[in-house]
Amino acid sequence: MSETSIHGSRADVAADRFPVETIRAQFPILAQQIRGRQLAYLDNAATTQSPTAVMDAVREFESTIRANIHRGVHTLSQQSTDAFEQARADMGRFLGLGDAHGLVFTSGTTEALNTIAYGLSAGDGVPASLGAGDEIIVSGLEHHANLIPWQRAARRSGATLRILLPDTAGRVHVEDLAKLLGPRTRVFALTACANATGYRPPYETMLRMAAEAGALTVLDGAQAVSHETIDLPALECDFLAFSSHKMYGPMGIGGLAGRLSALERLSPLRLGGDMVDWVNLEDAGFAPLPSRLEGGTQNVGGAVGMAEAARFIDRIGRPRIDAEVRRLRARATAGLETIEGLTVLNPESTESAIVAFVARGVHPHDIGTLLDERAIAVRTGHHCAMPLMERLGSGPTTRASFAAYNTDDEVDRLVEAVDAALRALA
């Protein structure tokens, strides 16, 4: 083995330094210059970049195995099916799944959440879990993808949608949840980390409270899976939604993991090929899980790439990545808070890879444009969380978000560039 491995150089290991340069070297996209300046990619909450190992795994699949799964007797079809099921097993290990749990591939978190909300309310092939008089509780921290599907599920089923409102600092409280939970609560849906602010709710406790009240529990893990170790069986969690592209994997693939007993309660969202046992001209019988919820041709290459991304993460180690992104967040928060007229949202939320801020009298779009001028990529706007932005009264925000390949230097460039932008624009 060479001196430098994925774990970092021997010097890194000896000093227990985070091997950021070794990691960066595996992400060719980061090496580029934008308008003559080194790219600083700080938009990881929108999408992370992929290491060469992931791209190679996808290319290897596409150039040697690619065929449709479960449909042919020929060799490639069998190999492709095996690759898909191997990816499922690998992702199951990544999430700690045991025999009582299953994993369904989806196009990402949005499709996973829609699959749950539709599946519990449609009552097609499977009795609906939601009906008139039932209650759904969703937090006010959510990305639109964990709110709008529940709005429709409530309308369709006659259930009532209740909101666990955050306080004006963007935090949710167990006492407020306790007041909302009741005998009619059927579903509780919560994010593992608010994408707009970086706030991490006490989801372990809240999911447990909801489960004890008899509700099905839904966790949006999109912002957590790349660095937090989510051990699904250790949580009172019936459904976990996540995306590959926020964990160094390909776009357009993700998953819905959950208890088999809960997954069994979902009417399939997508009807079509490969999700049926039998079909005649009048009716059809659905296949068992997971095929029942995987209608249509699957993104097999994506699943292979996502499993490789999980291996990439675990070669470095989630506790190490988690500590590193939290450290970068803390460094950014400390730097940004020295800037006159700037307010960091949820500065206390130290278990996060996301930092969002507002500046008095300066719009995030203008900040974003001036940061882009210095080749610093951040996200600006409402972050698909308009109700939360309204609740905070902050208006749109600027958001920087960190991954395993980000450096102190990039954080310092961010702080310096924001300071310069505010001086120019205020």
Place this chain on the structure above:
Amino acid sequence: MNDGDALTDLYQELVLEHKRSPRNFGPMQAPSHEARGTNPQCGDDIQVQLRIDGDRIDDIRFTGSGCAICVASTSMMTEAVKKGGVGSALELQERFRAVMTGKREAREAGLGKLASLAGVRRYPSRIKCVLLGWHALGHAIGEADKAGEGKSA
């Protein structure tokens, strides 16, 4: 380290000056025409109100919040069309939009002060911002016309 082109091209002093002290800003009593322009992606939200007498814009004001480009563009727009004809306001809107969408050269479009916003053309993600107030102007004039026809009928 400097900020290259954006500060000289996009955020010209005149633009920043209008952003800091927008003209004709604040609500109008009893407008005859009004419309709101919003950009849900970034939260820009501009309300344009007019008092139109015949085919003349007696007064125009705007409220709301937005980025520097959006606020400065709307502010300059109110200056440019106030006390002018409705027809020439719509014609100016057309010319301004043609410049911003690259269909026409800024220097031949006769935009006056508004030419200081021409740099926005090179920032595709910001064209919505520069046009938001102008869209609201067009809607305000267009939609209220229909209301006027309804009343006279």
